[in-house]
Amino acid sequence: MPELPDILLYTEALQRHVVDQVIEEVTVRSPFLVRTVSPSISSLRGKTVIGIQNIGKRIILNLTDEVHLVFHLMIAGRFKWRPSGTRPKSRNDLMCITFPGGVLLLTEVGTKKRASLHIAVGADELESYDPGGIDVLTCTVETFANALRLENHTLKRALTDPRLFSGIGNAYSDEILHRAGMSPFQWTSRTSDTEAGTLLSAARSTLGQWIHSLRDEVGTSFPEKVTAFRPAMAVHGKFGMPCPICSAQVQRIVYGDRETNYCPGCQTDGIILADRALSRILKKDWPRNIEELGRTP
Numbered sequence: 001m002p003e004l005p006d007i008l009l010y011t012e013a014l015q016r017h018v019v020d021q022v023i024e025e026v027t028v029r030s031p032f033l034v035r036t037v038s039p040s041i042s043s044l045r046g047k048t049v050i051g052i053q054n055i056g057k058r059i060i061l062n063l064t065d066e067v068h069l070v071f072h073l074m075i076a077g078r079f080k081w082r083p084s085g086t087r088p089k090s091r092n093d094l095m096c097i098t099f100p101g102g103v104l105l106l107t108e109v110g111t112k113k114r115a116s117l118h119i120a121v122g123a124d125e126l127e128s129y130d131p132g133g134i135d136v137l138t139c140t141v142e143t144f145a146n147a148l149r150l151e152n153h154t155l156k157r158a159l160t161d162p163r164l165f166s167g168i169g170n171a172y173s174d175e176i177l178h179r180a181g182m183s184p185f186q187w188t189s190r191t192s193d194t195e196a197g198t199l200l201s202a203a204r205s206t207l208g209q210w211i212h213s214l215r216d217e218v219g220t221s222f223p224e225k226v227t228a229f230r231p232a233m234a235v236h237g238k239f240g241m242p243c244p245i246c247s248a249q250v251q252r253i254v255y256g257d258r259e260t261n262y263c264p265g266c267q268t269d270g271i272i273l274a275d276r277a278l279s280r281i282l283k284k285d286w287p288r289n290i291e292e293l294g295r296t297p
């Protein structure tokens with residue numbers, strides 16, 4: 001699922017490509033995509049995109065007449081920018097918005113169509129799509145520590161909870177915890193102020209570094225290689241490979257259709273968590289699935 005760095009890259013690219021452009025035509029090809037009834041899709045024709053924003057992992061096209069297109073890409077949804085005249089043809093092409101300067105496609109690979117579009121009217125309705133998580137790039141350490149300890153959860157679950165923190169999912173939480181040298185299973189109630197500070201610095205430097213390198217990669221074009229697995233990541237998607245810091249073998253916890261990775265050398269005092277304690281934690285306090293956490297109102 002695209003997380004904060006990829007979401008920001010999408011919003012910046014959309015700024016460059018569709019702001020100030022008039023919607024000429026909207027074609028929706030998946031019956032599952034649009035989750036609101038009114039306003040209708042056909043009423044979008046003729047409206048101008050006046051801004052782009054994100055609310056956590058949601059990407060929003062602000063249109064004239066206070067209409068907002070609220071997209072959640074979920075796991076496999078992606079935006080593509082294509083030359084004028086491009087017609088949607090693959091069954092993965094869920095939606096197509098035609099502008100004078102090109103075509104914005106929304107695609108989703110796979111049989112499970114989870115990506116969603118809600119059409120909101122007015123600021124209040126738009127705000128209802130905000131799960132409430134704080135922005136770790138700008139918050140104070142006190143705000144961060146308070147949010148972290150609001151409820152007693154594992155650090156992994158707290159970091160990926162969109163009600164607490166904005167835009168962090170499975171991949172970047174792995175990277176942040178690794179950089180902080182903290183266990184994904186540590187309880188938030190047992191996290192000191194100093195540890196909260198360490199975790200916040202790790203979150204900022206990890207996200208900041210990725211935003212920077214993705215900006216370099218994308219330049220002024222449109223992001224095409226959006227993935228949760230990147231070769232330069234330290235532990236996420238690196239099961240069995242040596243940790244770049246201590247060379248210990250990166251471990252994994254498979255839960256549902258997702259995998260969490262950590263380094264026992266850097267994060268858990270060499271302990272590999274595979275006993276009954278682990279299954280208890282997995283039952284009780286583990287992010288169950290991204291859909292559940294990213295639930296829409």
Ligand SMILES: [Zn+2]
Nearest residue numbers: 243246263266
């Ligand atoms: Zn390590």
